[in-house]
Amino acid sequence: MRGHFLRFHRWIGWPLVLGLISCAPTSDDPHRLSIWEQMEPAEQRLLHEHLQQFETEHPGVQVDVVHFETENLRNNYQTAALARTGPDLVYGPSDHVGPFSIMGLIEPLENVFSADSLALFLEDAKPSLEGHVLRLADQVGNHLTLVLNRKYVDHVPVDTEDFLEIARSNTVDENGDGKTDRYGIVFNLTEPFWLVPWLGGYGGWVMDENSKPTLDTPAMREALSFVRRLVDEGVIPPSCDYPLADTLFKQGSAAMTINGPWSWESYREQGIDIELALLPRIAGRDSWPQPMTSSKGYSLNRWIPPARHPLAVELLAFLTSARVVGRISEELGTLPSRSDVSQWPRLQANPTLHSSWAQLVKGRLMPVVPEMRVLWDVMRPGLQHVISGRLSPEEAARSMQQSALRKIEELRK
Amino acid sequence: MSRRTVAWWFLLPSALVLGAVVAWPFVYNFWISLTDLGLYTIRDGAHFIGIQQYLRVFAEPDLYRYLLRTLVWTLLNVFFHVLIGVSIALILNRPLRGRSLYRALLILPWALPQYIAALSWRGMFNYEFGSINLLLAKLHFSPIPWLSTEVGAFAAALITNIWLGFPFMMVVALGGLQSIPREMYEAAEIDGAGAWWQLRKITLPLLRPVMMPAIVLGTIWTFNNLNVMWLVTNQGEPGDSSHILVTYVYKAAFNYYRYGYAAAFSVLIFLILLGLTWINYRQASRSTYGA
Numbered sequence: 294m295r296g297h298f299l300r301f302h303r304w305i306g307w308p309l310v311l312g313l314i315s316c317a318p319t320s321d322d323p324h325r326l327s328i329w330e331q332m333e334p335a336e337q338r339l340l341h342e343h344l345q346q347f348e349t350e351h352p353g354v355q356v357d358v359v360h361f362e363t364e365n366l367r368n369n370y371q372t373a374a375l376a377r378t379g380p381d382l383v384y385g386p387s388d389h390v391g392p393f394s395i396m397g398l399i400e401p402l403e404n405v406f407s408a409d410s411l412a413l414f415l416e417d418a419k420p421s422l423e424g425h426v427l428r429l430a431d432q433v434g435n436h437l438t439l440v441l442n443r444k445y446v447d448h449v450p451v452d453t454e455d456f457l458e459i460a461r462s463n464t465v466d467e468n469g470d471g472k473t474d475r476y477g478i479v480f481n482l483t484e485p486f487w488l489v490p491w492l493g494g495y496g497g498w499v500m501d502e503n504s505k506p507t508l509d510t511p512a513m514r515e516a517l518s519f520v521r522r523l524v525d526e527g528v529i530p531p532s533c534d535y536p537l538a539d540t541l542f543k544q545g546s547a548a549m550t551i552n553g554p555w556s557w558e559s560y561r562e563q564g565i566d567i568e569l570a571l572l573p574r575i576a577g578r579d580s581w582p583q584p585m586t587s588s589k590g591y592s593l594n595r596w597i598p599p600a601r602h603p604l605a606v607e608l609l610a611f612l613t614s615a616r617v618v619g620r621i622s623e624e625l626g627t628l629p630s631r632s633d634v635s636q637w638p639r640l641q642a643n644p645t646l647h648s649s650w651a652q653l654v655k656g657r658l659m660p661v662v663p664e665m666r667v668l669w670d671v672m673r674p675g676l677q678h679v680i681s682g683r684l685s686p687e688e689a690a691r692s693m694q695q696s697a698l699r700k701i702e703e704l705r706k
Numbered sequence: 707m708s709r710r711t712v713a714w715w716f717l718l719p720s721a722l723v724l725g726a727v728v729a730w731p732f733v734y735n736f737w738i739s740l741t742d743l744g745l746y747t748i749r750d751g752a753h754f755i756g757i758q759q760y761l762r763v764f765a766e767p768d769l770y771r772y773l774l775r776t777l778v779w780t781l782l783n784v785f786f787h788v789l790i791g792v793s794i795a796l797i798l799n800r801p802l803r804g805r806s807l808y809r810a811l812l813i814l815p816w817a818l819p820q821y822i823a824a825l826s827w828r829g830m831f832n833y834e835f836g837s838i839n840l841l842l843a844k845l846h847f848s849p850i851p852w853l854s855t856e857v858g859a860f861a862a863a864l865i866t867n868i869w870l871g872f873p874f875m876m877v878v879a880l881g882g883l884q885s886i887p888r889e890m891y892e893a894a895e896i897d898g899a900g901a902w903w904q905l906r907k908i909t910l911p912l913l914r915p916v917m918m919p920a921i922v923l924g925t926i927w928t929f930n931n932l933n934v935m936w937l938v939t940n941q942g943e944p945g946d947s948s949h950i951l952v953t954y955v956y957k958a959a960f961n962y963y964r965y966g967y968a969a970a971f972s973v974l975i976f977l978i979l980l981g982l983t984w985i986n987y988r989q990a991s992r993s994t995y996g997a
Contacts, residue, residue, distance in 0.1 A: 705746060
């Protein structure tokens, strides 16, 4: 027995282990790059095409891509980068980059790109914190717009009263069974991202310039009252969350929805004749809803081995180059992140991009500070309690502010 | 090399793996719980702050509410898992046409990924369009606001987890039932014992040694079950009112980056589970061996 074990151990066991180790890719291979992303399928398809192009232009270079769901991407990247490993580039939404920067997990991009190169990007496309550029985007916007089903709605609402009137006239019980078969408007009532445009429209915002929450304000109370009014008038299902809103609109069971650029193409694919429109002006005031705008793009891992660093920077420059950004914009209907690309005549002639741009300029950039995460978390229950009637808008706004102050303090402990 | 040394060499890989995946994370978690590790300290290194995180945990106003809800959640789940699992096992252990088909169908919930099952159930609990309320309406009952009230959300998660968990107990109970000698029932029948007597005096006592480890496992799994509560209630909705301990800790660690605090909370959860397991095992050995 002992002899067998020793023979196994000497002639098969150790060579096997050593062989397996030598076959594994080494983390500092200068020709093997990696990207972690949370892209939609259409974005992924384009990314793979662009990477093929990059690999063709750089013989011997291989780029690995790993896909994650948004929250998993944040958690996994954090864990990996804290251990000084992880991908060379991480692709995601802007709200990740604030915490990544504070934790020292991403490299400030002004260290690797010249001021002239950075100047080609729109302000929304290069979120920054404490003077450091944290990410370069390949698309900007990610903002909500009003989407009309032209089968039911023949004009763009002039203001919120007109919007309500259209919604009322399109909330119908078609078969007379006492149940609503078509709703006037559907959107995600459970997420404060859909509340923020109204908050901005009534003159408020989520935080001040010192990142202190500003939630217990008349603007928040009015915004909550407006959303509650939609529920009270029965023009929106009270339990309307994202999947429900999306399904109802795609089924043709809703006249209007509020959604972002990621959804428009899927509505067209379902055969819905859509028109993008501005979120309606607040009636009786000269103010417009302010959807939050942000961008999606690439950050550079702070712990890339020096031997691979120049190639990683080159890949980032390629993936945010004019030809790549322009193609993404043309194919996906997203707004380009570069000012030179936004001037392309064929993009300027695109009606979807035109409408999206019109809404974008009425929007406001999402803060990238970590406190934003707390604000989402405290606004969510407040909004939900107002929708369910458990809290008045006044009580909800007060509760949001108190919770926000407490949780931000906890965040810093 | 002596036989003893060879044995140690064979044990070494398992010991290394257990050390790396169990002992080291446990010790590291305990260390983190004594530091101020968080969003703003992670970059430059955390500082030792003694038991301050533990004091914060015990000062948390919602701690006892979450603890009570977790205990109720665990107790109800395990109770229904065992009740339904053993009941179905008793039925399937008898001669029955299509028994294999029923067995396969009843194991399905266990075979489904929890993530998919939980999200599907969440859809079914929708107030206006969910199949459960549509069914209730057909039966002339009022719809229930499952996901928009604290009690409703808890009940929705509970129903989902009971559905997901009973097949495990059923499989364990079926194995246990098949190991009970047939002769014992035949002898009892000759003595004139009825079905109820046989169940109480033969089946349940002989099932107990098989079921107790499963119940202990089920208790630990349910107590620490993040997926179902997190997904069905969409991260503790409505308004963070449906958290159990693990969902609250997960949110503290991964949404708010409060690693030191969450680590202290995890140590507390570990101690609670250790206590529950110890009580369970003592009860089990007393009832099995009369100790």
